[in-house]
Each structure stands twice: as structure tokens, then as C-alpha cells.
Amino acid sequence: MSHNSNYIINNSSTSNKTTWIAVDWGTSRLRVWHMNKEGDILDHRSCEQGMNNLQPSDFEDVLLTQIAPWLSSNSTTKVLACGMLGSRQGWMEVSYVTAPCPAATQSMQVTTQDPRIEVHICPGIKQLSPADVMRGEETQVAGFIASQPNFSGIICLPGTHAKWVLVDNAQVTHFQTFLTGELYALLAQQSVLRHSIDTHQWDDQCFSKALKQSIDEPQSISAKLFSLRAQALLNNLHTGSANAALSGYLIGLELASSKQLWKGRQVVIIGESTLAKRYSQALTLCEVSSSQQDSEKLTLQGLALAYHQLSFSS
């Protein structure tokens, strides 16, 4: 059980008030928060039971194991969930909303057995052309828009499948997903490059150089990748330098392709991970300024929006 102490307030002071539960259920991880109506975190738990290895009939029990201490036997607690649990392989498939659309969209209730909970899942967003999808990120974007209602511009969400989301007048107008994070993991851990890379080592100069090369000559990426192996064999290239170069080539390829989205703008990066910092560093090298936003805070703000929308509509 982990606490985010900045947000915790005394349970006793809220014990008589209505509370609700926020859930972010991804492919490999489940995170739950006990929330009050004002959006404060009363408690927080997480576990590794992502949706990847669950059958639809498993979800309710897994959820109850995590949130049972927060439930009351004589009332129903609303649960607002986002993420891959709404996909075809998840708890219940919730149809995508089609962009352009508001980031915060109407959640859908899933049938549950336990009378103490009422579970609602936020839909993802799809784009028809070019074909693209998101599930989970829309809730973070909705949380960001809630905090800056007049925002128009570009939001970058680094990760396994990095997303660039164009927002105008509180609508998601366009977005694009890149396989960057997954390519990095496959190449660093499973390709011939794994012999030459240490993912725990880093080299800023190699990152910058590779990034610029990739932006200037994106077509050369698959030759550049093999050359890392050759440099390791011939020149004893440092494993941290190879790691940074791999990251630089792949983020550079993404920036070369997304240029029309970020050029001349300030970019909002959602995330505070090392990876998010590298995106910020990469954009600085492209003379573009960026700001980083706390992704957990935005997820909770987005789920709070969905909760209040529910309370308002019911």
C-alpha cells in the first residue's frame, strides 16, 4: 500500500461525507484512489494485476480486493475507471467516441454483482483518418483541460505508445500515436543491440547527436541502428552511449514526423518520468519550450470530471 502523502487528509474528518473511487486500469497495472467530493485523495493502492491476464469475470473480484476497506455495507460507492479495461480484451468493451470531440466524455456503467459498488468506465477516443485510438490518455487530457479551460495547443504523452494530441476550444481535434516506446523496449532488450546496450546507463551528448541525426535523416534509422552494434564491436562504444543513441534515434524519428504539430508552439508534456524529461530535453534541442504536467494528478482530475458529470446527470 503506497500513500501520496501530499494529498492525504484525515479519514475521520470525512467519514460522514460521500466518497468515490478513481481507477486507472491499464494493461499491466491497476491503480485505485479513494477520493472525496472535493477531489482530495483519502487513500491510494496499486497492484500488478493489469488487464492483460484477466478474464471479464475476474475484474470485479480483483477490484473489490483492492477497494474493500473503503466500502460501506449500507451504501453504494461510485467507481470511475479509465484505461484499457474498456477495451475488447478488458472488463467490458466501451465504444470509442470519435474525434473531434471533448476529451471528457460520458462514461458507461458496467454490470456488477456487489451492491456496494457502481462502476462506470470512460470510453476511449478514435480518429478515423489517419486511423488512431487512445484509451486512458483522453482522461489525462480532460484533466488538463479542466485546469486550463482556455488552452489551445499541443499535448505530448510519452510512453509505450507515445501520443500527440491537438486541443482546440476544449476539443480533441486531432491526434497521432507513435510506437516509439515499444520499439525502444524491443530493440534494447530483444534485438542484436541488447549485447551492446545498458538501459541503466546514459550519455547526454550521444542522445543529442543521435536525435539531431534522426531529425535530419529519418530514413536512415534502420542503418543507424545496426551501426550501433558495429560501433560496439569495432570501437567499443560504451553501453550507456549506445542506450542514449538508441533513445535519441527513436525520439528523433518521432519528432521528425510530428514536426507540424510542435513547430513554433509550446508543448505540454504529460508525465514526470525520465522518459518525459528526455522529450523535454529533445524539444529544447529543437528550440521548442515545453512544460511537464503531473500525470497522476491529471488522471484524477479527469476521473473527477467524469464523477461530477455522472452526479449531475443522475
Place this chain on the structure above:
Amino acid sequence: MSHNSNYIINNSSTSNKTTWIAVDWGTSRLRVWHMNKEGDILDHRSCEQGMNNLQPSDFEDVLLTQIAPWLSSNSTTKVLACGMLGSRQGWMEVSYVTAPCPAATQSMQVTTQDPRIEVHICPGIKQLSPADVMRGEETQVAGFIASQPNFSGIICLPGTHAKWVLVDNAQVTHFQTFLTGELYALLAQQSVLRHSIDTHQWDDQCFSKALKQSIDEPQSISAKLFSLRAQALLNNLHTGSANAALSGYLIGLELASSKQLWKGRQVVIIGESTLAKRYSQALTLCEVSSSQQDSEKLTLQGLALAYHQLSFSS
């Protein structure tokens, strides 16, 4: 034991003549041929004991298991080998020769216990800038040059690590390796795309379209890859179409980068696999003609050169 019946000649007719053994020992496979001095195949065997899981002390025994029937107890048979067995993780590390250099280079003898064999390993070729290496392909290139001594031009060797080799005046003057085949395998089998791809299905039209898109906009590859997943989810993209598109994007990226090597030339493709046919098809779409060469035949011609060079120098 597999035979290539086109080449087999009667053992009895050659039993009194000197024979030698050709070996291609790669990462995942060992192939051996019993040869006469004229370059005819007397017999052929192969097994899955590639160098990947062997210790240096294992190689001699593994080789002997395959070639024992061809050895004589009262003479020494020369064995000429190429491939990854000459790498640091192989039987014995044989230093690379530095390009520009002849494709056929001086082999190096490895110490063996059994007096019936004398084993020589062909070195690979390295290039200092941009850093690049090959082990095995140089022998095929040498075999090709032996059959066409006046050839000047570009040779393409599709595979896990596809190579483009520029030959001038019987020298390897420049080469470049692309991770194309390995990227394809990782993406088709291990990434999120594995749910949307059937590697046994194909769609020519999707291949051509993806190839052209990738040549025109190589920077967009990582977005295009995710879009295959989205098209599968949203438009039920056929798994064979997704497979062909993945192949088209990756070969297109390679062609975009190697353009200066093949533009305005006729390309020699070494290989007769399905993959080699796709390279030929891709080049045709770029209005470049190509011819396909039998890779086994060239390997044997290259090893025969090394054998004769040895006989000549000793």
C-alpha cells in the same frame, strides 16, 4: 540428411580423388557440403546447431558428427568455413579485413584435435566509417565476383540484417547494413501488432502502397506502424494486409535510405527466398531492375575460392 540432387555425382567415381569440405556456420544453423576439387557437390548435410548455443570447445565435435562419413583415417581433409563461427562468440575470433578490400580474403586456420581435418575460417569485412561489419556475406559476394569478374555495381543481400554492398574492380568498396529483417520479426511477433498480423498471409496491393508511402515519408514509420493496429481495431484490417503493409513500410524505409546506392543501377539480389522476391518486387516499383542469384551456389563458389587460394599458397 538432405541432398541437392542437381549437383550430386557418384561417390565411387571420385573416391580416389582429393575432396574438401565447405561449411557455412551461422547463428542458428550449420550447413556442410562434401566437395570435389572441381567444385561439384558430392554430398550435403545441415542441422540446427548454430553457433548461438555452442562453447568454443564444442565446435570440433559438432562438426565431426556431421562430416565423419566423408573423412578418411589416413589423410587430412581441408575444411573451409564462413559465417558467424569466426566471431567473438564463435569457434575462434578471426579479425575482420577492412574495406575497401577484395571480397575473397585469406582464411585463418583454427587449431583442431582430430588429425583427419584441417579447418580454415574466412574472415569477415569491417568498414570504419560509417561503422559496419559482415561475416558470411563476403563469401557470397566473393563467389559472385568469381563468376562475373568484370562486375561493378551494387549487390543486395536481404535477411535479418540486410546488406547493400558496392563492388568496384573486384573490391568491396562500401557497404551498409539495415536492421530490416530483425525489425520485421520483432514487430510481427512480439509487439502490439502481433494481434493484427498473420505472417503467412499476404496482400500485394498493401505491400506496394506501404512501400511507396514509406519511401515518400520515411519519417512517419513509427506512426504508420501504430496505425496498422488502429486500422485492425477500427476497420477490421485483414491480417494479411497488415503483414504486407508492415513488410512494405520496413523495406520502403531501407530503400529510402539506400537510394543513392541503387538509383539508376541494376541491382544484383543474392537470395531466392520469398523475402528476396519482395526486394525484387519493391525495386521494380521503384523502376529499378534486378536479378536474383542463388545464395547457396555463391557461398560454395566463395568457399571454393578460399580452398584454391589455400592450395595455391601452401
